[in-house]
Amino acid sequence: MAKYIYIIILLFTVPSLWGNPKYEKIDKESKSVPDSLKTTEKIAKYLTIELKNDDEKLRALYIWITHNIKYDLDQINSEFQYGSYDEMVEETLKARKGVCGHYAQLFHYMCKSIGIESFVISGYTRQLGCNKISELDHAWNGIKINDKYFFVDNTWAAGYLGYKGNYVHEFKDNYFLIEPKKFIKTHVPFDPVWQFLTNPISNVEYQKKDFSKLNKSGSFVFKDSISVIAQLDTITQIRKKIDRIIKSGITNVLIEREIYEDEELIESLTYDKWVSNYNAINDNINSANDELNLGINFSNIFIGYMNKNFRNPKIEDSEIKSTIDKMNLHFYQGKNQLKKYKPSVYNLKYSGENEEFIRLTTNYKETLVDFVIQLERIILKVEPTIIKDTDYSKRYLKKWKPLRDLVPY
Template sequence: MKYLIYFLFFQTVAYTQVKSFYSDVEKTIQSIPSSQKKATAEIAAFIQEKFTSEDLQIKAAYYYVISNVAYDISHEFTVNLVISDDEMVSKTITSKKGVCIHYAKFFKDIASNLGYNCQIISGYTKQNSIIADQSHAWAAIQMNDQNWYAFDPTWDSGFIQNKKFVRRLNSKYYKTKPLEMLQTHMPFDYMWQFLNYPITEQDFLANKVVQDKNQELFDYKATIKTYLTLTENEQLSDLKTRMIQTGYKNNLAKERFEILKKQLETFSLNKNVKELNAISNKYNEGISLLNEFIYYRNAQFKPAKEDQEILEMIIKPISIFEDCSDKIYKLGFVGQDNLYDLNKFKRSIIDIMEEAKKHKVFVDDYLTKSERERKKMFLLKK
């Protein structure tokens, strides 16, 4: 997904007005030692040491991000979403540059280290009734009053003028209430509107940011609480369900939905490949046990073991191979490139099971014989 940011900012806003909003944290944050600026955990530790209240801690984190990160004009269309969140935040700290996703994740990382429930929201934006042609990302925190508030550090960090980033701190999108945020920001997932009666895409475009209480009540707090307990794959499935419910008619929402489908396909594929690797490891364990048995059989079952112990030596690998066979035929798609090797693997499991069962027949026969007859078996059968 590509992110382009449109800053809703009026240059007539005086800097002194903005400065007064952050004046209770500004001087302290600017005094952070260089040694504590290398990781979000260190930044958060400094903030916790200097500020005790919820409001000041979050404001300090927000101020740190918007005053230290510059919007990266040269990479606004080339966001690398393959790297992990930790890598993305680390690069943002080092380069002091980024686009909306970097601002949002940087802020989230500090807030999370401070102990707050902060989440990233993706969606699209609108200015003067015109929908932006690129997606956007911002953040939200569930405060101590249990209500959710939105934060957009990108839009509050400055603006673009003559293709250059101009830092001009603002607080318009700091701790924004749901209906206020929906004037300009529309999440792809209506859960992140933080409304019991979510508005539609059509209402957003038409500037009708009013809850229709005739519709069915949506318990967004309970939905979010459950959502946050799910795995990433389950969260994506949840998002897919809600996007289908809304119709995802906006072009950016359609683009997000297509990406979402690919993400779910990738999760499924990766899960199957991981399972295939687990089956392969188990198969190798079975091979190792079978080889131990063959080595012992070639030594004519010396040194002597109890009959049951000998039987177990061949039963264990057979049990493993049967389990591998059962699982591999229930396995889902593992990718076109893996099909040839997968089929070879299936054939190998069948062949090795047949070989192991022949040894089992030998052991079963061996256990029915007298000591003298057992010795003769090693002369007749190898």
């Protein structure tokens, strides 16, 4: 099932810093790559192959993306449907445009390809000196280098919204490797874990512009939390994320929408998980059915031999024995497999709350239960014949050949 990726962005007109002397050479050499390079891996390798330090490598990626990917105003407030993030990144490279989610995922993929730990973070924003929270959510990157955490916002660095509502693709060097205590003034992750702060700012505090915590040492070990999150299954990750967001305070409509979309995603993933489990069980039941059919097929072959008194053409003893052995092998393998997986059919239960999903899963389960019952009836009907044919074949093969026609069935 395809997952929905919601990507929206707010752009600001802010003073620009045109470059950092420390990276002057890298900035000059990283604005373009050969046209033949079409993938994140190849572009990232080309940009960083001669660089030694992680911050220099990140700088090269940052410069290339901000100078080559334009913001697409037509996509604001659009809902994108992608089968995977791979597809999303591929589209970004091909079109050379996108919105915040495209920028963040592209940077993330490039970082991964050169072995730098990166995170795509979603949240809401507010321009410095402005009281108004953005009406649109945003996405950016967290970076871990030398066991320290920083932020990069390629979207805001790539350009800004002009006074006439047009996009100005003009680089401004304000958003590269920004420390958490500074970044939190303008960017608030929905999930407080991704603030990279030992004393996270709550949504309530952010609304009041209360940053007094930043001057105090906290006890929250975000590194451990990130490590734990990585080990959880996706549904549990999202549930715990929702709990943390609620605890931080629901102070604006963006937070409300994030929680709603996360709850919808949980429902979708829960259904996907049920379908995956159903398909696996269904495959096993069908496999049992296939084995039973093979066993019944060999039983029919034996009955055909027997009806012709094993003549015309003459059936060798080895063929009779082989047919009976295959009949038993497949029939009982199917029977045992059905017995093994029957409980899992009856235990299928959908744990979500979506009424449509409940109806669908109920119908699918009932159909599979009916199929299991049908197979059990077939087994009850056919097994006596399997047993009888097996017994008869043993007695028939033991008998002296001239007297075999006298062996009773």
